[in-house]
Amino acid sequence: MITLPTIDKVTKENKVKPLCVLSYNEEMGAIDRSDMMISTVDCTRKTIKWYKKLVFHTLGMCMLNAHALYMTQNTKTVSFPAFHLEVIRQLLQRYPSKYAAKPTHQCTGLSRLTERHFPSEVKRKDGNLQLRR
Numbered sequence: 181m182i183t184l185p186t187i188d189k190v191t192k193e194n195k196v197k198p199l200c201v202l203s204y205n206e207e208m209g210a211i212d213r214s215d216m217m218i219s220t221v222d223c224t225r226k227t228i229k230w231y232k233k234l235v236f237h238t239l240g241m242c243m244l245n246a247h248a249l250y251m252t253q254n255t256k257t258v259s260f261p262a263f264h265l266e267v268i269r270q271l272l273q274r275y276p277s278k279y280a281a282k283p284t285h286q287c288t289g290l291s292r293l294t295e296r297h298f299p300s301e302v303k304r305k306d307g308n309l310q311l312r313r
């Protein structure tokens with residue numbers, strides 16, 4: 181345990197930390213910074229499988245490395261999210277998807293109201309009304 185010069189607000193004593201925590205904080209600066217930069221454009225969700233998260237994280241690391249290379253070769257400063265978006269735009273322009281969203285049918289005029297199934301009243305044999313779907 182190492183005593184630090186900073187003082188704890190609650191106990192009014194010097195803070196004490198283990199040596200392994202201090203060495204981790206000194207050595208892991210670049211890793212933590214890269215994880216922080218990737219998290220700004222993170223697209224993973226809780227529900228996806230672990231292997232998909234691994235692929236997305238690997239792609240994020242590749243994009244971060246590409247951004248670092250771009251910044252060493254160009255004098256123009258571009259933020260990582262802007263660089264990420266521009267790469268995506270250029271990939272979509274270069275390789276347009278044949279699976280792009282297309283309308284399934286054309287709805288013109290009032291056909292969108294008449295072609296669907298709506299509840300209607302139907303008389304029973306005994307004369308009472310019944311809703312039919």
